[in-house]
Amino acid sequence: DAGVIQSPRHEVTEMGQEVTLRCKPISGHDYLFWYRQTMMRGLELLIYFNNNVPIDDSGMPEDRFSAKMPNASFSTLKIQPSEPRDSAVYFCASSLWGQGLFFGPGTRLTVL
């Protein structure tokens, strides 16, 4: 079975550019999470969806960040405009209710 798929694996962009990160969750999972990991702050929950509906976006840093889940097999996290402090590894994870999280390999974002 394919696990959680994320693309791209690495993204280098310049400050002010738009960045779009993509995620395909495990088929059948009804929860999808976006996390951000940095050395300073560890793993931070940005937003999570249940059945494609955003449930809690209180972790989204600011209006520059937006996330969508148009269907059960696809989600995007967009940063516009990007800033150097957004540099981090962004993880997507999916799960069933009450079960553990299955993480993707992450997207390493560098904003110059």
Added chain:
Amino acid sequence: TQLLEQSPQFLSIQEGENLTVYCNSSSVFSSLQWYRQEPGEGPVLLVTVVTGGEVKKLKRLTFQFGDARKDSSLHITAAQPGDTGLYLCAGASDNFNKFYFGSGTKLNVKP
């Protein structure tokens, strides 16, 4: 401010030694999970504990959930180089759906 505090932050030991990693909070969690993360990869779930006082064993790894469901520990017996990685605990909210991660313990097991 981290909801979950892990200790120690770093641990470097020789192969064959035993170790314990702690995960503490002032909050009560409906469940607690432990993950291991290797460089360049996402965290991988090791175990979920739900009941206060619960103990689970996974080969050489023993996990315990505190009686008050605020803390947990991970004990590794006879550590091996393959145990090297970042160990993360995660507490689940009341509805079991929102997971708060600890700061992590970076373990290095030297051969």
